Amino acid sequence: MQTVSMIVPCFNEQESIPIYFKAIEKVFQKPSMQNYALELWFIDDGSPDSTLSELKKLNTQYPRTAHYISFSRNFGKEPAILAGLQAATGEIVGLMDVDLQDPPELLPQMLQELTTGNYDTIATRRVGRQGEPAVRSFLSNLFYKFINKVSKVEIVPNARDYRVMNRKVVNTVLQMPEVNRFSKGIFSWVGFRTKYVDFENRERVAGTTSWSLWQLFEYSLEAIIDFSTAPLAIASFVGIFSCVISVLALIFIIIRTIFFGDPTAGWPSLAAIVLFIGGIQLFCLGILGTYIGRIYSESKHRPIYVINEKK
Template sequence: MLSIIVPCYNEEESLPLFINEVEKVAVNIEHKLEYIFVNDGSKDQTLQVLRNLHKQMPDKVRYISFSKNFGKEAGLYAGLQAAKGDLITVMDADLQDPPELLPQMIQMIEESDIDCVGTRRADRQGEPPIRSFFAKMFYKLVNKFGDTEMVDGARDFRLMTRQMVDAILEVTEYNRFSKGIFSWVGFKTEYLSYENRERVAGETSWSFWSLFKYSIDGIVNFSDAPLTIASVIGAISCIGAGIALLFIVFRALIFGDHTEGWPSLVSIILFVSGIQLLCIGIIGKYIGKIFLETKKRPIYIVKETEEK
């Protein structure tokens, strides 16, 4: 069986198009298919569309509906937990992930010793330049400072064996970053490249700000480098302040005290204060993550499934 996990947030327009395209590809797939749609607190008619799809294909379509919006990471985790297949894939409902790659991905796993076939965009054509710039910077930073390597342009769209999915499910942390977890658990992975695609319908829920916060979470979750950087900045500032203090004392002893320099003094104070606030903010981010983990809150809450 092949399990297809599809997190959904306001995808009422995309879902019928998505399932039609996958069904066209299914004729070239020998595996039995199961769709697992995870409704992540959508505000449109996504849930009603999923109910209708289940009525049309009760043996194929399953759905999980959250009590509110818990985020895509929670949707992925819920889908992986519900999947029954020997092979499991994660796809977006907007058809930016090409379904026609599935037969090739299945063949690659079945004819070799790899555990996962990932996909990556060959380019970022159609994406705003500033978003592309920050995305590339994110991958450079996380690969430079982190212990887990992440492939630039990699998508969540990937085909995994049951063994790899079981390993991912053992990572039960509340603060989840799936791209990092997919890499962290190991297992042999190969990547397929494809041309970037636009959404077939609807609008993306990922704004620049939400992507920025998501990237910060990715760096914090898989690297303690920001804490090291904060410590180094603090040490350099302390040493620099000590040297400056000695210089001022000796200058006053040799040349006498001067009252000039107040603007520069205020600038230095503001600069050092800014560094301190930056370092406190970095430390606070990590403490916040610890705080959320210790609460032991559920990653998601289910309100409705196709069974009830």
């Protein structure tokens, strides 16, 4: 019998946890799942609600199945995923959201595909975004197009974190100690044979999403910076472009002065050029500073998360 460790990050999910547990328990009670033992690792990412209380109830009722790790504060989903990967003991390790937007009924098919030995990872992707705001869908599609243009690692569009992996993949991912993590990119970077299972978009079973549009935007920027140096190249290009524009403007001013004189004092155009060049410099310094900040974060060697309770 193989143990399947499912990692379930949680933040303010007190309503979803009991529903999720019943749903996944039902899946593992199917005859086709008799060869698998379920191990659940819930990661409470510093939730201010009663998420931890719900996890403690589950652990009391099902001590062999439902385990939990509680962070000392909110560290983010990526540290929660890492904590789960480090805690999981199963030969097969899975990752899914607690809100049931990742359908548990796909697990039998995913595990069957994985145990054939033809693949090392069975991942999932959404084939539609029904029910999602149009702006969020547009920005998501734009993000995938952009990052796949500038990154050497292909990030599969609409891929979910929902996946199952063999121990070889998990051990390889755990060898990557960076503080700034983007799991979808890391899973793609390590390679291995991966198959994607498609499913239609689903609504949350309870509660509301903790991801705002701005947080998703910041997460996208982190992904681009973590897996591409293109922003640095863009900054260089912008600097060269601004220099060319400045030279052309200078030539234009000289020619105009020779043939038509200088009817104005020239300070408005000078002020505009100075502000333009200053803005370009600040833009480029901002990009450079972001990368330097990442280096600074990595060099401090602080723990990626702090555990308050674990059981």
